[in-house]
Amino acid sequence: MxxxxxxxxxxxxxxxxxxxxxxxxxxxxxxxxxxxxxxxxxxxxxxxxxxxxxxxxxxxxxxxxxxxxxxxxxxxxxxxxxxxxxxxxxxxxxxxxxxxxxxxxxxxxxxxxxxxxxxxxxxxxxxxxxxxxxxxxxxxxxxxxxxxxxxxxxxxxxxxxxxAKDVRPVPKSVVDRFFAMERRHRAEHLSVGDYADRIGVSRDRLGAEVRRATNLSPRAYLHQELIREASELLEISSLQVAQIAYRLGFSEPGYFNRFFQRHTGQPPGRYRKHFRRTREEASDSFAAWP
Structure with a gap:
């Protein structure tokens, strides 16, 4: 094997x-x-x-x-x-x-x-x-x-x-449609009202359904997913911070920097350096084992 x-x-x-x-x-x-x-x-x-x-x-x-x-x-x-x-x-x-x-x-x-x-x-x-x-x-x-x-x-x-005709219509709840739409339109930075209109429900109902499923407001969930993808790109890609900002739909890298720091407590460049330093230290500690 x-x-x-x-x-x-x-x-x-x-x-x-x-x-x-x-x-x-x-x-x-x-x-x-x-x-x-x-x-x-x-x-x-x-x-x-x-x-x-x-x-x-x-x-x-x-x-x-x-x-x-x-x-x-x-x-x-x-x-x-x-x-x-x-x-x-x-x-x-x-x-x-x-x-x-x-x-x-x-x-x-x-x-x-x-x-x-x-x-x-x-x-x-x-x-x-x-x-x-x-x-x-x-x-x-x-x-x-x-x-x-x-x-x-x-x-x-x-x-x-x-x-094989094994694909059958999948019942889509409000939350399922919201999650699927968020994945497709993440970089467009749609408002919560835009999502509610496209799904065909009121903003209040969308908020209630998303909170029930995630314990987050729709806006907080949208921000969480942006931060998650930004963090992954900083960790595993060689893209510059400005390239990541544009890829995620930010018109200005400076706005992306402030957004990322507000949610993580540190700017994206420092986050990347800290992640890589931590990974290198972990690798060195394993290499030192007998």
């Missing part, structure tokens, strides 16, 4: 397991806080789960959601490629529009796609192998490439569901 991983960021914590053995059984357990995509290329195997065990066959894709405790076992002379993704990666790499909205719902449950077309399996496999290459030898832009590769894999899963 060959495993490639790196622990620098959520995207680089993705692990790609290539399980292939002629004589012995392969075994892999899903880690807490992660999701897994199993591509059974040939042979057979099983997913051992107290809740819902499943036999595996060639040309099968299986998605194991966050929170499911399971163990993947492959029979001798079988091959499976398993991608283990931290749950944080999903929200960052879901495609935009209807596919992303559908997948946000469907990826919370186990998905089994049996007898997938060869072209679809090859597409998923090639993207997983490209992800492995990027993680093994990260370069400038690796995080962005990994985000797009994950998005392509998720789109193929959605397409398989669509072709």
């Amino acid at each position: 060959r495993t490639i991983s790196n622990s620098s960021s959520p995207l680089l914590k993705i692990q790609i397991h290539d399980i292939e053995s002629r004589l012995t059984q392969g075994v892999m357990s899903q880690r807490p806080g992660s999701c897994s995509l199993v591509l059974m290329e040939r042979g057979s195997g099983e997913i051992c789960s107290a809740k819902d065990p499943l036999k595996l066959a060639a040309n099968q894709l299986v998605w194991l959601p966050h929170g499911e405790t399971a163990q993947v076992r492959t029979a001798p002379a079988s091959r499976a490629i398993i991608a283990v993704l931290p749950k944080e990666v999903i929200s960052r790499s879901l495609p935009e529009g209807a596919p992303g909205d559908d997948l946000q719902h469907y990826l919370k449950q186990r998905l089994t796609q049996q007898g997938s077309e060869a072209a679809a399996l090859d597409f998923v496999k090639s993207n997983l192998m490209r992800m492995r290459q990027e993680i093994y030898s990260p370069q400038p832009g690796t995080e962005q490439i990994l985000t797009h590769l994950c998005s392509l894999v998720f789109l193929q899963i959605w397409r398989n569901l669509y072709k």
